[in-house]
Amino acid sequence: APAPAPAPAPAPAPAPAPAPAPAPAPAPAPAQPYSPIALLTLPAQVPPINAVGTLIADPTGPIHVEHRTADLLETAPVARDQVLSDTSYVAATEWQEARERAANALVESSVLLLVAPRHHGSTTFSFRLLAEETDEEVDLHVVETSWNHPLASKLPAQAKSAYVLDLQDSDRDRINRTFLSHLEKYEQTLNKNGSYLIITVTPEIWSHVAGQVPAWLKVVRLSNYPRALEVARKHLSAHGHTSLLEYLNDTTVQENITDWSPVRAVRLVDEMIALRGEITREAADEGVDPSSYEDHLQSEIQELAGGWGEILNIRFADSTKISTLPSTESDTTVQVLDVDDRCLSLALAVRHSGPMSQIQDDAQRLSDILAGVNSTSLEKSADKKRSVDLKAVLAGVGLRTRLNTIGADVHYGEAQFDSPNYGEALLIHVWDQYHPLHERLIRWMVSCGGEGSTADDPAVQAILNVLAHHQDDSQLTKVRDEAAALDRLSVATAVLVGAARDEHLGRRARDFLYAWSDNKTSETQQLVVAACRELIEDQPGPALIRLRRVADNAANSQVSNDILNAFNAAAANPKLTGWFSNAVSEWQSQAGKASSPAVNLGVLALMSVDEDGLPWLLKGAGPKPDVASALRELLADLDNYPDVINAIIRWLRADDGSIYYHVLGLVQEAVADRVGLKALAQLINELGKVRERGGSSAGTQLQDSIGADPDLGVLPLGDPTA
Structure with a gap:
């Protein structure tokens, strides 16, 4: 029988529907920049120079606007969105109760006093509280304490603003009953303006007025801090x-x-x-x-x-009682160091690394300073030691062995500690344990700084690390004094600049610069100028205020010249030119008819700036000082501002003489009043060197223009030189 036909093959199963393509993974959120709230309080923005305190006396009725500039404390804006987005912020349970009380207090009063020890994070706490509890249209500001003692009249009170003011200096920031009394009227002004102020005070400052608190004032204590x-x-x-x-x-x-x-x-x-x-x-x-x-x-x-701590406690133990201790947890026997090796350790800690001979010299200088050798005679002491008997040195331990004993390695004559962090820990340990040595340690560290020191100088870094670790801003005055005595201005400048840029030392450093700016000692004023010249790019507002104070109180012509150089640098910076010009214009308005060295130097600096081949001051719009009035002040005091004549000559020749007659007209207007005859004769003589296209000199034209004056026309000014 025939085989049965094979069963038909089953129809192929329909192909499965393609799986839906997976949804693209969401792009990772851009990483937030690391900007903790403490860093946000640094005055790093170019402020509008006319951001004066505006007080609204009665918002519901006629508006009275009172402008106050010179007498108000400085403020710097703090970005609300950055405060709220700070990913490093800790919403600590330790702060919860204090936060609730503070939030309730701000509902009842526009002023809150927050009592907190230093290092507790009170500034961070305050800004986070204001950012979360106030309306979005309220601007946040940090207030700089540029005063000799607290005055409620100096507190800013702009509408829709929330301020944080830190009072930490037991001398300059000490509040009293009068301040608290005046604070009540200020609180009423803030309330009308929809503004707030949180004042943080240390327990030391608060203790003087704790029993005199008026009933209206809300006080909250911040006793704990995040773990x-x-x-x-x-x-x-x-x-x-x-x-x-x-x-x-x-x-x-x-x-x-x-x-x-x-x-x-x-x-x-x-x-x-x-x-x-x-x-x-x-x-x-x-x-x-x-x-x-x-x-x-x-x-x-x-x-x-x-x-x-384990190693340092042994190495700095009482060397008069024990010479060695049992081994630590490491397999190395750690020895108690004698005084010379302690000096050697500190020398290497400051340098981080360096030639053995340099480390030894630094250690010897420290030993001399600790022994009371006057800093001015250190060089003589070094010369004397070249002639003493040195046999005892050969009888002692060699330098390389001593360096090994203190935990250092030596390679090709260069010494450094085994651990990169040990040196800083050693400095902090000594600063912590030996308080009577602070002043002499500062003197020695300043002496270790090189000529032209910058922020990278190891000595500068060592000073800043110690002061920042202990929040010991009081030593900045000692740094200034020792730098002056040792002719190390650059070291003090670098330390002050570094401190001003530190989120914890910054406000106090700027306070010092403000207080020192009207100090009549030229060395101190030169320090302020040098520091503020560096700070003007990243902290322009505070820096310029201090430069202005120095300019108006300059100790001598060298300080004035330093100010002019600083102003020249600011005016020549395209990012700052317009802002700087605006500032000088404001100063000129405030001075009125009175002469102001700051205005004169500011205008002189702006006269050196060109744009597209033409003087910047004579171009374009924007707030600028009155040039004719400024020239009048400068020409009336040629002994102090001789550079103005060269600046005028440069203007006359600018752009191949295209603005010659415009400039000459400004000069004619300037000399019409208050310019002395001697200065006028000198000006005419110097302008005789400049000729316009027709061949006539600017000096002749200026003399002819004033010839009709009945007082000046008959004076024997002579012929301008060709």
């Missing part, structure tokens, strides 16, 4: 260094930082990041995988958190 571990974690994440978070889980680290303030916790974060960078560079130099250094990194972070 250091939480602060460190938040800041590491905000920095983008989440890979370092695991090191904070170490129990040794956590135990060591339990009682730390938020400020110290943030410094630990900076140190951890710097340490990771150092170890990564070291691994790259040796051509090995950085992961092989993980154990080393962990031990270094443990030492950071412990402040190298």
Whole structure:
């Protein structure tokens, strides 16, 4: 029988519908820049120079506007959106009760006093509170305490503004009953304007008025601060260094930082990041995988958190009682250091690294200073030691061995500590433990600075690190004095600039610069000018205010010349030219008919600026000083402003003489009043060097223009020189 036909093949199954394409992954949110609230309080923006305090006396009726500029404290804007988006902010449970009380207080009063010790984060607390509790149209500002003592009349009160004022200096910021009494009227003004003020005060300042608090004034105490571990974690994440978070889980680290303030916790974060960078560079130099250094990194972070306390406590133990101690947890016997080796340790700590001979010289100089050798006789002391008996040196321990004893390595004559962070910990330890040495340590560190020191100078960094760690801004005056005595102006300048840029030392440093700006000592004024010249690009408002104060109170012609150079730099900066011109115009308006050296020097600086080949002051729109009036003041005092004649000559020749007659007209207007005969004769003689296209000299034309004057026309001015 025939085989059965095969069953027909089943129809192919329909192809499955294609799976829907996966939705594209959302683009990662752009990383927020690391800008903690404390950094936002630095005056880093170019403020409008006419941002004066505007007081609305009665918003519901006729508006009375009162402009006050010179007598108000300085303010700097703080961006509300950046305060709210600060990813490093810790909403601490320790602050919850105080925050609720403060929020309720702001509902009842426009002024709040927040009593908090330094380092507790009161400024951060205040700005976050204002950003969250006030309306969006309210602008946030930090107030600079540029005063000799608190005055309610100097407090700003712009409409729709919220201010934070930190009072921390026990001398200059001490409040009294009178201040609190005047504060009530100020609070009423703020309330009408829809504005607020939080004043943070230290317990030391508050103790003088604690029993005199008026009933209307709301006071909140901020006694606790966020846990250091939480602060460190938040800041590491905000920095983008989440890979370092695991090191904070170490129990040794956590135990060591339990009682730390938020400020110290943030410094630990900076140190951890710097340490990771150092170890990564070291691994790259040796051509090995950085992961092989993980154990080393962990031990270094443990030492950071412990402040190298175990080793430093032994090395700086009482050397008169013990010479060595049992081994530490490491396998190295740590010895108690004698005074000479302690000086050697400090010298290397300041330098970080350097030639052995330089470290030894620095150590010897420190030894002399601690022994009371006058700083002015240090060089003579060094000369004397060249002729003394040195056999005892050969009988002692060699320098390389001593460096090894203090924990340093020496390669090719260069010495440095085994750990990059040990030196800073050593300096902080000595500063903490030996308070009577502070002034002499400052003198010595200033002496270690080189000529023309900048922020990168190790001595400058050492001073700033110690002061920032301890928030010890009182030593800035000592830095100034020692720099003057040792002829190290550049060291003091770099320290003051660095302090002014620090979020914790900044306001106090700017306070010092303000107070010193009318000091009649030329060295102090030159320091203020040098510091403010560097600060004018990133802190233009405060810097220019202080330069103006120096200009109007200059101790001598050298200081005035320094001011002119600083003004020249500001005027020549395209980002600052218009703003600087606006400022000079405001000064001129405030001075009225009175002469102002700051206005004169400001105009002289602006006269040196060109745009498209023409004098900037004679071009375009925008707030500018009255040129004719300014020239009148300058020409009336040629002894102090001789450069104005060359500036006029340059203007006459500008753009191949295209504005010759315009400039000559300004000069004629300027000399019509108040210009002395001697100055006028000198001007005519100098302008005789400039000829217009027809061949006549500017001096002749100026003399002819005033010839009709019955007083001047008969004077024997003589012929202008060709």
